[in-house]
Amino acid sequence: MPEPFLMRALLAGFGLAAVAAPLGCFVVWRRMAYFGEAVAQAALIGVALGLAFSLDLTASMLLVTLAVSGLLVVLGRQQAVPFDSLLGLLAHAALALGVIAASLVRGPQVDLMGFLFGDIFAINNADLRWIFLGGAVALAALVYIWRPLLSLAVHEDLAAAEGAATERTKLIFVIVLALVVAIAIKIVGALLTIAFLIMPAAAARPLAQTPEQMAIYAAVIGMVAVAAGLFMSLSFDTPGGPSIVLVLAALFAASIFPSVVRRR
Amino acid sequence: MRSPDGLEQPVQHGEQRVSACAHDHAGHVHEHMHDHHRAHPNAQREHNATALISARNLMLARGGRTILADIDIDISPREIVTVIGPNGAGKTTLVRALLGLEPVDQGSIRRKPGLVTGYAPQRFDVDRAIPLTVSRFVALGRRASPDELAHVLKDVGAGPLAERQLSELSGGELQRVVLARALVRTPDLLVLDEPVRGVDYAGEAELYTLIGRLRTERGFGVLLVSHDLHVVMAQSDRVICLNRHVCCSGVPQSVAQHPEYARLFGPQAARAFGLYHHQHDHRHDLAGEPRPPAHGHGPDTGV
Numbered sequence: 001m002p003e004p005f006l007m008r009a010l011l012a013g014f015g016l017a018a019v020a021a022p023l024g025c026f027v028v029w030r031r032m033a034y035f036g037e038a039v040a041q042a043a044l045i046g047v048a049l050g051l052a053f054s055l056d057l058t059a060s061m062l063l064v065t066l067a068v069s070g071l072l073v074v075l076g077r078q079q080a081v082p083f084d085s086l087l088g089l090l091a092h093a094a095l096a097l098g099v100i101a102a103s104l105v106r107g108p109q110v111d112l113m114g115f116l117f118g119d120i121f122a123i124n125n126a127d128l129r130w131i132f133l134g135g136a137v138a139l140a141a142l143v144y145i146w147r148p149l150l151s152l153a154v155h156e157d158l159a160a161a162e163g164a165a166t167e168r169t170k171l172i173f174v175i176v177l178a179l180v181v182a183i184a185i186k187i188v189g190a191l192l193t194i195a196f197l198i199m200p201a202a203a204a205r206p207l208a209q210t211p212e213q214m215a216i217y218a219a220v221i222g223m224v225a226v227a228a229g230l231f232m233s234l235s236f237d238t239p240g241g242p243s244i245v246l247v248l249a250a251l252f253a254a255s256i257f258p259s260v261v262r263r264r
Numbered sequence: 265m266r267s268p269d270g271l272e273q274p275v276q277h278g279e280q281r282v283s284a285c286a287h288d289h290a291g292h293v294h295e296h297m298h299d300h301h302r303a304h305p306n307a308q309r310e311h312n313a314t315a316l317i318s319a320r321n322l323m324l325a326r327g328g329r330t331i332l333a334d335i336d337i338d339i340s341p342r343e344i345v346t347v348i349g350p351n352g353a354g355k356t357t358l359v360r361a362l363l364g365l366e367p368v369d370q371g372s373i374r375r376k377p378g379l380v381t382g383y384a385p386q387r388f389d390v391d392r393a394i395p396l397t398v399s400r401f402v403a404l405g406r407r408a409s410p411d412e413l414a415h416v417l418k419d420v421g422a423g424p425l426a427e428r429q430l431s432e433l434s435g436g437e438l439q440r441v442v443l444a445r446a447l448v449r450t451p452d453l454l455v456l457d458e459p460v461r462g463v464d465y466a467g468e469a470e471l472y473t474l475i476g477r478l479r480t481e482r483g484f485g486v487l488l489v490s491h492d493l494h495v496v497m498a499q500s501d502r503v504i505c506l507n508r509h510v511c512c513s514g515v516p517q518s519v520a521q522h523p524e525y526a527r528l529f530g531p532q533a534a535r536a537f538g539l540y541h542h543q544h545d546h547r548h549d550l551a552g553e554p555r556p557p558a559h560g561h562g563p564d565t566g567v
Contacts (some may be wrong), residue, residue: 029394151404154394161363161383162405162449208395209429 005121009230009240012123012131012187016180017200017222019135022215023142023180024197025204026173029153029211033198034084035072038091040181040193042068044098047115047185051105058130058182065178068094073174095190118189118241120230127186134183138176145169150211188241199248200225203255221251311374312338316453316485317362323370324357331357333509335371339453344479344486346496346516349506350528355489356386358506359457362487379453382446386457386489388438392431398441399426405445416448417441420474436467443471447478454479457489472499493520493529 002010027036043061050060072090076083102110114122123131142149148169151159160166184193200218208214229244311318315338322335332354339345349355360366362373363383382405399413408416417423420440425433433441439459446454459471476499479486490496493503497516504513511524519525 029391147404150394154391154396154401154404155385155388157360157365157385158383158388158445159404160365161381161385161455205393205395209397210395210400214395 005123006230006234008123008125008128009120010227012120012128013226013230013244014223015128015131015135016184016187016196017226018219019139019142020180020184020197021200021204021218021222023138023176024199024201025211025215025218026142026149026153027177027194027197028201028205030173032177033194034087034091035069036177036181036194036197038072038087038094039065039068039178040185040190041091042094042098043182043185043193044115044190045094045101046098046182047110048098048101048105051102051110056126058127058134058186061185062179062182065182066175069174069178073171098190114189115185116189116191117239118185118187118192120187120240120244121233123186130183131187134179138179141172141176145172149173188244192241192245195245195248196222199245199252203248203252206255206259221248221255225251309336311372312340315340315374316376316379317373317487319362319371319373321371322358322361322368322373324354324361324366325369331508332361335506335510337362337504337510339485339487341452341485342479342483343501344476344488344499345502345504346488346490346493346500347504347506348490348493348496348519349511350491353507353528355491355506356457359455359487359489363455376452380449380451382449382451382454382484384439384442384446384454384456384459388442390431390433390438394430396430397426398422398428398430398433401430401441402445402448405448406450408448412448416444419447419478420444439471443475447482450482451484453485453487455487458491459488472496475499493525 027033043065046061046064047057049055049064050057053060068090072087075086075090081089099112102112102115111119148159148164148166151162151164152166152169156166180197181193184196188196200222201214203221204214204217207217225244225247229247230240232238232247233240233243309320311320318338320336322332322337323330324332335358337345337358347355347358357366361368363381364373399410399417402408402413402416414423414426417426420443422437422440422444425437425441430438430441443456443459446456454475456475459475475486475488478484488496488500493516496503497520500516502513503516503519505511505519505522505525505528507528511528512519512522514522
């Protein structure tokens with residue numbers, strides 16, 4: 001029987017991978033990696049708010065990720081500045097604000113590194129509750145909107161002309177993304193959360209023939225990376241979150257390699 | 265925008281050209297005039313009650329430019345209506361407005377209650393990031409049984425493609441598959457926006473023949489967008505010649521002989537029509553789209 005902290009780390013990582021990887025497929029398909037990045041970095045503001053007002057940190061991060069997602073959706077309708085530039089701008093403004101705010105908050109010493117890169121070995125039972133309840137809600141919502149969301153990802157105008165509820169579907173997707181980002185930050189941190197979303201999906205792409213296969217393979221790849229990353233972390237005393245992300249990058253490289261070679 | 269001599273064009277030059285239309289009457293072609301030529305500019309034209317879709321007095325402006333003005337259009341059951349016009353005439357915008365994808369600034373659109381539309385958009389860029397088989401793509405149009413999917417793919421001549429990845433298809437194959445997705449919805453109205461872009465001439469004629477045959481078998485109405493009257497002629501019941509407003513409309517033969525058609529597409533196109541409408545000619549492939557040098561029809565607003 002492994003140590004309790006290791007059990008909690010594994011459970012947290014597996015639980016997160018089960019929902020983050022299928023969600024990450026849509027982030028890849030809908031080209032929303034930058035969107036997710038901006039939301040994740042803004043979550044640090046939630047950390048500062050939570051500390052300042054003694055709130056549950058995940059709850060206050062969720063509040064901020066939802067608010068920022070809403071703001072981004074509204075800003076996405078303007079056309080003066082290209083949306084990716086705007087996202088890059090906002091992501092880093094939010095990161096700066098979050099870091100400054102967190103360092104100004106009085107009270108217990110804030111482990112800023114833990115929020116930037118995650119601290120999977122410090123997961124407690126309350127965090128696990130967030131991951132499994134929040135993750136179950138997110139996964140259920142994702143399954144519920146799966147079909148219209150897939151149709152939107154393939155061709156938005158065609159989906160809309162066929163009567164898909166495009167606006168409602170996009171709204172639910174953004175809320176699910178905000179929720180998963182908020183619960184992921186404890187594990188992989190504000191800077192690596194988006195990697196944990198899109199890397200399993202990218203690694204699964206060359207192996208999959210259908211969208212559902214890609215989602216399931218991505219979840220499996222995510223879990224393998226969690227296990228291997230934790231093993232690496234314990235064996236070589238490397239930080240947990242970055243170790244998982246590094247394993248994901250290696251898995252992606254291995255998965256994409258044959259198709260790169262074939263192209264030549 | 266800039267004219268060839270580098271001078272700024274007046275913003276509403278498109279409208280000024282529009283008003284130059286409609287001087288000649290020929291046969292049973294209906295003339296549509298711009299508002300300030302109209303005897304009763306405010307007279308409300310009634311919607312066609314039996315039409316699948318009926319639009320009256322549509323106006324769309326984007327960024328201060330009028331893209332479409334004063335458009336009336338009806339598509340009846342079993343009718344194939346073709347919209348033709350040069351680049352930038354607003355054909356795609358009109359289709360998108362009728363489908364509810366583009367908000368209109370004026371006018372009204374009435375759809376038959378419960379109308380099911382099948383749509384094949386002009387541009388279909390396959391996203392390689394999404395693994396998707398052909399039959400799965402078609403099934404996104406409607407939850408159809410494997411038998412139904414196989415049947416509709418066979419109908420468009422794409423039966424053997426069912427299990428192929430969408431990203432592996434050629435342009436012509438993709439067109440057929442997109443058409444299959446529109447058909448699997450068992451539509452009352454099929455809307456096809458330049459369905460033959462990137463298809464060679466033989467494939468083009470073949471596709472239109474197929475659409476005509478399916479219309480006869482299934483009895484849906486068709487709204488077709490084309491920039492070339494010649495190939496659609498045999499299959500169209502009615503042609504609407506569009507250049508930001510309806511320049512002329514009627515049966516294909518009369519539109520082909522109409523001075524407005526000649527003005528929009530150049531006298532060469534009109535003459536070629538007389539010579540070649542019985543036997544198709546290679547000169548009208550997609551690359552050789554006739555464009556009148558005398559009328560700069562603005563940039564392609566095709567959204």
